[in-house]
Amino acid sequence: MIDEFAKEYLHSDLRDVREALIWKLDGLSEYDVRRPLTGSGTSLLGLVKHLTNIEYRYFGNVLGRPCPEPLGRWDDERLWAEAMWVTEHETREEIIGRYRRVAEHSDATIDALTVEAPGYVPWWPRPNVTLFSILVHVLTETNRHAGHADILREHLDGATGTEASHANSQPDAAFRQSRFAEVERAARAAVGTP
Numbered sequence: 001m002i003d004e005f006a007k008e009y010l011h012s013d014l015r016d017v018r019e020a021l022i023w024k025l026d027g028l029s030e031y032d033v034r035r036p037l038t039g040s041g042t043s044l045l046g047l048v049k050h051l052t053n054i055e056y057r058y059f060g061n062v063l064g065r066p067c068p069e070p071l072g073r074w075d076d077e078r079l080w081a082e083a084m085w086v087t088e089h090e091t092r093e094e095i096i097g098r099y100r101r102v103a104e105h106s107d108a109t110i111d112a113l114t115v116e117a118p119g120y121v122p123w124w125p126r127p128n129v130t131l132f133s134i135l136v137h138v139l140t141e142t143n144r145h146a147g148h149a150d151i152l153r154e155h156l157d158g159a160t161g162t163e164a165s166h167a168n169s170q171p172d173a174a175f176r177q178s179r180f181a182e183v184e185r186a187a188r189a190a191v192g193t194p
Contacts, residue, residue: 002132007115010135011107017142018103020162021048022096024149028156034086037152044152045095046085047145052099053083054141058134059106063119067105069098110135 025033025044033045053071060067086095110131117131153159158173188194 002115004115007110007132007135010132010139011110014135014139014142015103015107017139017146018051018099021051021142021146021149022099024146024153025092025096027159028153030092032156033092036085037155041085042148042152043085044149045092047149047152048099049086049090049095050083051142051145052095052102054138055099055106056102058121058138059109060102062121062129062134063109063113063117063131065105065109065112067102069101069105071098071102106138 025048028044034043036043056067056069056071059065113131115130115132115135119129119131119134121127121129121134150160150162158176
């Protein structure tokens with residue numbers, strides 16, 4: 001049986017990874033947080049917007065606790081088509097503020113319900129779920145996108161780390177260039193390419 005300790009442990013991890021994700025935006029220009037950094041158009045601020053919708057959907061509608069801030073229904077195709085990018089009319093402050101407010105609602109849901117509280121996810125193959133399964137799902141999704149944010153941020157300015165106190169704990173640029181070259185040589189040697 002899954003107990004309340006497991007719920008609190010996962011909830012604590014979710015709180016931490018949310019802050020790490022927001023921290024990835026610190027010190028970047030408005031352009032850099034918005035610009036597409038992959039072929040599919042992924043941006044740092046777009047990841048925050050997407051995770052806002054994830055928490056809104058799963059800790060709200062799925063568990064029968066709709067968020068007081070209207071973002072749209074789970075089956076609203078327009079909402080999901082625009083969930084991974086930020087329009088020129090949306091501000092960084094709006095996106096981050098909404099993420100924090102939805103997270104507060106998620107936290108209240110997690111605190112109010114038992115780990116076995118039922119939910120329903122109509123688009124899942126096994127739609128009957130519990131708070132525990134939703135907590136694991138959202139934590140996994142958030143960690144996945146925080147990892148994307150790590151890579152995007154390093155691509156932008158070389159900054160690495162999981163929180164401000166561990167920022168840029170990596171060796172200097174010369175060491176990183178040397179390591180990159182070493183890994184490249186090993187990759188080429190493995191396939192017989194000079």
